[in-house]
Amino acid sequence: MRSKPLTLKILDIASLLALAVATYLALIYAPEEATMGQVQRVFYFHIGTAWTGLLGFVFAAGLGVVYLIKQDLKWDIAEVAAVEISAVFFFITILLGSIWARPIWNTWWTWDPRLTTAAITELIYAAYFMLREGIEDPDRRARFGAVYTLVGGLSAPITFFSIRLFRTIHPVVIGSGDPGATGAFAMTSGMLLAFFFALFTFTLIFVDLFWNRVRMGQLAAKVEQLKINLMH
Amino acid sequence: MAATLSHRPSKASLMKAVLAITGKDLAAEFRSREIFSAMLVFSLLVILIFNFALELDIATRQSVTAGVLWVTFAFAGTLGLNRSMAVEKDRGCLDGLLLAPVDRSAIYFGKVLSNLVFMLIVEVIVLPVYAFLYNVNLFNVGLLLVILLGSIGYTAVGTLLASMAIQARTRDVLLPILLFPVAVPVLIAAVKASEGFLAANDFSTIYAPLSLLIGYDVIFIAIAYMVFDYVVEE
Numbered sequence: 001m002r003s004k005p006l007t008l009k010i011l012d013i014a015s016l017l018a019l020a021v022a023t024y025l026a027l028i029y030a031p032e033e034a035t036m037g038q039v040q041r042v043f044y045f046h047i048g049t050a051w052t053g054l055l056g057f058v059f060a061a062g063l064g065v066v067y068l069i070k071q072d073l074k075w076d077i078a079e080v081a082a083v084e085i086s087a088v089f090f091f092i093t094i095l096l097g098s099i100w101a102r103p104i105w106n107t108w109w110t111w112d113p114r115l116t117t118a119a120i121t122e123l124i125y126a127a128y129f130m131l132r133e134g135i136e137d138p139d140r141r142a143r144f145g146a147v148y149t150l151v152g153g154l155s156a157p158i159t160f161f162s163i164r165l166f167r168t169i170h171p172v173v174i175g176s177g178d179p180g181a182t183g184a185f186a187m188t189s190g191m192l193l194a195f196f197f198a199l200f201t202f203t204l205i206f207v208d209l210f211w212n213r214v215r216m217g218q219l220a221a222k223v224e225q226l227k228i229n230l231m232h
Numbered sequence: 233m234a235a236t237l238s239h240r241p242s243k244a245s246l247m248k249a250v251l252a253i254t255g256k257d258l259a260a261e262f263r264s265r266e267i268f269s270a271m272l273v274f275s276l277l278v279i280l281i282f283n284f285a286l287e288l289d290i291a292t293r294q295s296v297t298a299g300v301l302w303v304t305f306a307f308a309g310t311l312g313l314n315r316s317m318a319v320e321k322d323r324g325c326l327d328g329l330l331l332a333p334v335d336r337s338a339i340y341f342g343k344v345l346s347n348l349v350f351m352l353i354v355e356v357i358v359l360p361v362y363a364f365l366y367n368v369n370l371f372n373v374g375l376l377l378v379i380l381l382g383s384i385g386y387t388a389v390g391t392l393l394a395s396m397a398i399q400a401r402t403r404d405v406l407l408p409i410l411l412f413p414v415a416v417p418v419l420i421a422a423v424k425a426s427e428g429f430l431a432a433n434d435f436s437t438i439y440a441p442l443s444l445l446i447g448y449d450v451i452f453i454a455i456a457y458m459v460f461d462y463v464v465e466e
Contacts, residue, residue: 120413123412126409134400134406143462143463146462147396151414151455155416159420162417162421
C-alpha cells in the first residue's frame with residue numbers, strides 16, 4: 001500500500017479549515033435569532049450532521065446492494081465506512097438536538113416522529129455492528145451486513161411515516177411549516193449562508209473521513225491477509 | 233431445452249415445495265410441540281407480568297389492551313422464530329433443504345408460512361384467555377384482520393433475520409436486537425389499528441395504519457424474497 005495520497009492530505013486540511021469557517025459563521029457571523037436567542041445557533045451543525053448522517057445511511061444501503069451484485073469485498077469495506085461515519089454523525093445530531101430542545105421545548109427528549117426515527121436508526125446501526133461482530137467468515141459477514149443495511153434502510157423511512165400517524169412538534173424550517181410545530185423560524189440571508197456552509201462542510205468532512213476509513217479498511221484487510229500467509 | 237426448462241420451476245411446483253416445507257415443520261411440531269408450548273406459556277407469563285406491571289384496572293385496560301397484546305405477540309414471536317430456524321441449523325436440516333432441488337425462495341416462503349401458523353395458533357389461544365382474564369371483548373373481525381396482517385409482516389422480516397441470526401456466534405441474543413428496530417413500523421401500525429378497532433372508531437381513522445401494515449407486508453416480503461439467497465448461501 002502506498003503512503004497517504006496527496007489529494008487526501010489536501011482534503012484533510014480543507015475539511016479542517018472548512019470546519020473552522022463553519023464554526024465562525026454559525027457562532028459569530030450569523031445574526032441572533034429573535035425569539036430563541038443564542039441556542040438557535042445549534043441548528044446549523046444539527047442540520048449539517050443530520051444531513052450527512054442520513055445521506056451516509058442511504059449511501060451505505062446502496063453500497064450494500066452493489067456488494068450483493070458484485071460480491072467483491074471492497075464494496076463491503078466502503079459500506080462499513082459509510083455506516084460507521086453516519087452512526088457517529090447521527091449521534092451528534094441527536095445530542096445537538098437535545099441541547100436545543102431543552103430551552104425551546106422544555107424537555108431533553110420527546111417522542112416526536114423525527115426523534116423516534118433517529119433513535120431507532122441509531123439502534124439499527126448498533127444491531128448492524130453486533131451482527132457483524134458475531135460472524136467470522138468475511139464473505140458471509142459482508143453479505144449479512146449488506147442485507148441488514150438494506151432492510152434497515154427501507155424500514156427507517158416507513159418508521160418515520162408510521163409515527164407521523166401521531167402529532168408532531170418538530171419544526172420544519174425548509175419548506176412548508178406545520179402550524180403545530182414549536183420553534184420554527186424564518187432564515188435571513190446571513191443565516192442561510194451559515195446554514196449552507198455548514199451543509200457543505202459536513203459533506204466535505206464525510207467525504208474525507210470516508211476516504212480515510214476506506215483506506216484503513218483496505219490496510220486492515222491486507223494485514224489480515226499477511227497474517228494468514230504467515231501461518232501457512 | 234428440457235434442461236433449461238426443468239431448471240426454472242413452474243409456479244405449481246414452487247407452491248408444492250413451499251407447502252412441503254411448511255408441512256414438514258408442522259408435522260415435526262405436532263409431534264414435539266416444543267416451539268408451540270414455549271411460545272404459549274411465555275405469552276401467558278408476559279400477560280400475567282403486565283397485569284402487575286401496569287395495574288390493569290378497568291380504565292387502563294381500555295387504553296393499553298392493544299399495546300399489551302402486541303408486545304406479547306412480538307416477544308413470543310421472536311421465541312418461535314429463533315427456535316424454528318435453530319432446529320434446522322442444529323440438526324443439519326438446513327443443508328439438506330439447501331441441497332434439495334427446489335428454488336431457495338420456496339424454503340423462505342415455507343418457513344414464513346410455518347412460523348406464521350405457529351404465531352397465529354398462539355394468538356388464537358391468547359386472545360380468549362386475555363378476554364377472559366381481563367373481561368374485555370376481543371372478538372372483533374377488524375382486530376383479527378389486523379392481527380393477521382401484523383403477524384404476516386412480523387414473520388416475513390423475522391424469518392429472514394432469524395436465518396441470519398442463527399449463523400452468528402451470539403445467536404441466542406441476536407434476533408430480537410436485529411428484529412425489533414426494523415419491525416417498529418409493524419408494531420406501531422398494528423397497535424394503532426387494533427386500538428381503533430377495539431374502540432370502534434370511525435374507519436377513516438383506522439385506514440392509515442391499516443394501509444401502512446399492508447404496504448409494509450408487501451415491501452418486506454418482496455425484499456426478503458430477493459435477498460434470501462444471499463443469507464443461506466454457503
